[in-house]
Amino acid sequence: MIESPNLSENKEKTLRELLEQYTRYWYLFALGVTIAIVAAFIYLRYSTPLYLSKATVIVKDEKSGGGPAELAAFSDYGGFFSKFNNSNIENELAIFKSKRIVTEVIRELNFNITYESIGTIKTSDIYDYRPFTVQFLSFKDNDENRAVPKLFFELISETEYEITNENDAIKGTYSFGNPVELPFGVITVVPELENLEKFNSYKGKTISVSYRPLEAVAISYQNRINVANEIRNSNVVTLTMQSPVREKAEDFINELIFQYNKDAINDRNQVAQKTSNFIDSRLEIITEELDSVERNKEQFKSKNRLTNIEAEAQLILENSSEFNKRQLDIGTQLELANSMINYMENASEDDLLPANIGIESEEIANTVSSYNQLVLERNRLLKNSTMKNPVVVNLNNQIEQMRSGVRSSLQNISNSLKISMRDLNYQESVLNSKISKVPTQEKLYRGIERQQSIKEQLYLFLLQQREEASISLAVTAPKAKIVDNAYSGKTPVSPNKMLIYLGALIAGLLVPFLLIYLSYLLNSKVSNRLDVERVLGSTPILGEIPKLKRGDEELIQHNDRSILAEAFRILRTNLQYLTINKGDSIRKSNVIFVTSTIKGEGKTFVAFNLALTLALTGKKVVLVGGDIRNPQLHRYLPDQSKSQQGLTEFIIDESLSATSLATPSNYNKNLSIILSGVIPPNPAELLLQDRTKEFFDELNENFDFVIVDTAPSMLVTDTILINKFADKLLYVVRAGYTDRRLLEFPKDAIEDGRLSDVAIVLNNVNMNNFGYGNKYGYTYSEEQQPWYKRIFRS
Structure with missing residues (x-):
């Protein structure tokens, strides 16, 4: 099947749009990656590295020749030397990791007493050299498994030290070697003065000593030690353990083997x-x-x-x-x-x-x-x-x-x-x-x-x-x-720097991607012209009006070179090409209706600025407030009253003429304004009067352009009733406000013939989605923005 050129073009645009919706937020990806890499660096800087310690043993089996050579002379007698021949390697692995054996190791090495140096950010274990040794002589109630508060020691001299705890319930200065009675029992502190240089290096530092029950420490080490029969059908057993202190893990593994043999x-x-x-x-x-x-x-x-x-x-x-x-x-x-x-x-x-x-x-x-x-x-x-x-x-x-x-x-x-x-x-x-x-x-x-x-x-x-x-x-x-025997690698196995940085890079890219994806997934509003083209593909889009920033002028000024003014100039040019001829007869004037689906989409804003833009060309332009239910033109005319006579009065009072209602505008001498007048009780029926046609015919005779700000099409029927008097209907869609599902209404109205000669004006377009000048670097203003605004502008 051969695809049509239009179909291929639509697919290309869809793919481009898919890519652009992420690449336009490149700064979020850059920021996410930067934050993630910095966080990974800080994590690696202050995390404690873990080293792998390993030992290998062979569990002897006399049947396979593993028994002692000096006992070979007694092999004929069997007896005492044959009972170990059926050794099950799985059972031996369980014995290596048994709590009973591990507890004996902890007791022999005193691993239930931990010495740590308190740093500014992180705490490190002291094992190779300890400036002193704390001996727990006795406990109250003779309970060695009781919880003991962490003690903090500070060396004062070679003979004295100070003890405190976390809540300062324990505090005092004592001499080395003397028994010290504390709330939980009696201790004595013995200094290690063989290396005075190292001993003095700990002066002024805080050293914490923790005493934990043997059973709790044994369970902890039991979970950390890994004993495995890596070579199948053999009696080779490998013991591995990860620890921040290599010497400590090596001593533990060697002592574990000794206790197993014992x-x-x-x-x-x-x-x-x-x-x-x-x-x-x-x-x-x-x-x-x-x-x-x-x-x-x-x-x-x-x-x-x-x-x-x-x-x-x-x-x-x-x-x-x-x-x-x-x-x-x-x-x-x-x-x-x-x-x-x-x-x-x-x-x-x-x-x-x-x-x-x-x-x-x-x-x-x-x-x-x-x-x-x-x-x-x-x-x-x-x-x-x-x-x-x-x-x-x-x-x-x-x-x-x-x-x-x-x-x-x-x-x-x-x-x-x-x-x-x-x-x-x-x-x-x-x-x-x-x-x-x-x-x-x-x-x-x-x-x-x-x-x-x-x-x-x-x-x-x-x-x-x-x-x-x-x-x-x-x-x-x-x-x-x-x-x-137990030995340790020189390179830490955890944390894995490359893996951490790779994960940070992926997270830095993935988080912004997910945020953008979710924002698009949850966003049901119109974002750009492609959203409109998907639904209203056959209806032309005459122009895109940029989103105004806070403090920007809503109306075009004289000699205005802003991007807003340029957008309306483009709209004016596109409109002139469409409204020069209509059918076979040349129109003296052009009646242009401006409407939208619902209120708040900026139809009054578009109508007023379009009228100003046309007036700047020297043409006589009249702006009519066609929304007689909820008039909005007075927002831009603070000097004129809402009760001033307008369209409603013209239809009711046959003595009034349309030109008499036109009031010259202060914004431009070529622009006149006719307000909607008082709000009638029956606006739809009123617009069906013959006077409505006379109103537009009279304006046609006296003005080059008639711009009509009409009511929202989906909420009321007014615009559909008077649509026949328009040469062109500008349908305003507001980006970031109009729900994409609402575009089905103008589509159906155009297909049913309720609205004719329709062209779309996309209002409130974000600068990232707006026009081509912004994309290709064309400058609309001489104003030079700061570098950070140019990078992160939205």
């Missing part, structure tokens, strides 16, 4: 200590049983006077050596199983189970290890929660089920071993029948020796396990291996 070592030692205690108790029992067996052996030999019974049955015993070995192993396993069952029956649910004490069942060893891990996890959670915590309840259920499973498995193993031992005893009776010739004492002696051997093996095994437990307690290898 907590992990304590957890590991709990299991080792429980196992060690269990082994010691079993050693006492086995020692007593071994002594009893050895005494029985000694008494048996003495009583039966035996020396070397084994030699007599050497041949048979050689054949039964394998049987004895099996019987010995089963007896050992049965004893271990029964011992473990007795321990579980006497131990509470909070106790850890001894891990890998020698029972050959791998399933039981793995189950016991998992059980201990769950108990440790539950005990760790209970430090920060209660038994009603859903996670704790879930862990208790798992622990109970696993404990029941371990007990059931041990019982099954014990029953199985008893059956095996019963079978072996039966086989032993068969073997004994084969050695019936061996003395009865040999049978008893063999039983005693078998018990002695079992007890000896169990005793040696427990000694070995106790040694392993002692080594585990002695080894304090940290769980978190430090890859990089």
Whole structure:
């Protein structure tokens, strides 16, 4: 589809208008950007920069080779060194950020006591060097978590200082090192005099000291520290923190790693200590049983006077050596199983189970290890929660089920071993029948020796396990291996200068844009000629009258070179081109009606100045007050009375002539004025009289131009009734006053034929929207305005 040239031109004008409605307010954008950049500069100048501190650690996992090399020799035994193999990295991240660990860090570093230097505009933290240290010795009611008012210190000398608070409730001078009793408790202040130069630099400055409860500070740091597993499927943990004081953040992160390792070592030692205690108790029992067996052996030999019974049955015993070995192993396993069952029956649910004490069942060893891990996890959670915590309840259920499973498995193993031992005893009776010739004492002696051997093996095994437990307690290898200690970047991460300035630039442009956009969006008034052309495109616009400033003359003066005078001269010229000919006959005079949609749009102002402009050409002009309902011409004629005879009297009194009513004007000798006269009770009917036509015909014969100030067209019907007497109808639209929706009325009236020969005059046009002289720099006046008015004129 090919667009018509007119359509393309309209689109071009619409786009130009869209751009001009913003570019004409360029000074608002410049001002907005300037204010925003200055505000950003002030913000950056006095804001506290934040630096990023970072540390990297590896959470050790023995399964992946992260365990200590010195413990590799004990890996075959499992036991104490296998319980950490299933470490969950997510759980470890939670431990790093736990309030319990963070609170210990705050307590160790005394971060709940803050020292700040009070400046003129902003306050800065003192950390690297403090001229003194405040020690809070005691609190009233022994409550360390109570709120303490901020204290302000001022150094007087190396021996004295002054204390105040915000409301001066605390004020006094004290000596360093002496206890000071304050309303909340007792403090002492210790000076740092190792560097006198730095100490003296704080003289005359105010230093504030704040004491906050540990819990509140811990929660604050807990929210600020970030612990993450950045490398997927690895045990690498990164700890980051933003802080205005780099050294303070580094110390916090390093201490957090230390406290985490300390907590992990304590957890590991709990299991080792429980196992060690269990082994010691079993050693006492086995020692007593071994002594009893050895005494029985000694008494048996003495009583039966035996020396070397084994030699007599050497041949048979050689054949039964394998049987004895099996019987010995089963007896050992049965004893271990029964011992473990007795321990579980006497131990509470909070106790850890001894891990890998020698029972050959791998399933039981793995189950016991998992059980201990769950108990440790539950005990760790209970430090920060209660038994009603859903996670704790879930862990208790798992622990109970696993404990029941371990007990059931041990019982099954014990029953199985008893059956095996019963079978072996039966086989032993068969073997004994084969050695019936061996003395009865040999049978008893063999039983005693078998018990002695079992007890000896169990005793040696427990000694070995106790040694392993002692080594585990002695080894304090940290769980978190430090890859990089805490370090800080030299460049602050916040505030981001480039981002702040970019945001300020965007805001400086966006705010004026939004204000202008909203002003146009909410403005329903006519602003410029394009608003009129959109609705009344086929109706010509003869001229644009500029908006007057306060104090400007409303009427054109003699030899006037103002922009108002030039605007009416342009209107006069355009009007003359339209009113020279009308139809086929040449008119001697031109009758020009001036009307508007509603009152207040400046039709009287336009009519009067148009009449003056035409009179300046030497033509005889008469200005008629055609609005007989609400006459306004008298506003410009202070010397003439509103009751002076005029149009109304002419229509009523047939003896009057139109020329007799014309009064010469004081403004110009070529201008005469006829007022509207008294206000009649029936103005519409009065204007329908034949005398109205006679009035205009008589004026046509005697004047070159007849300018008629008529009534508003939409409010009353008067103008429409007499419109037929006009050669041209000037329809006044006032910018900034006339609602754009009201333009539909003249459009409909023109299309319906109620108004004819209509031309638009746009009144009260802002200088930004006015004409072409202002845009292209043509000077209407010799007056030179100040530079700021030329830049910001509106």
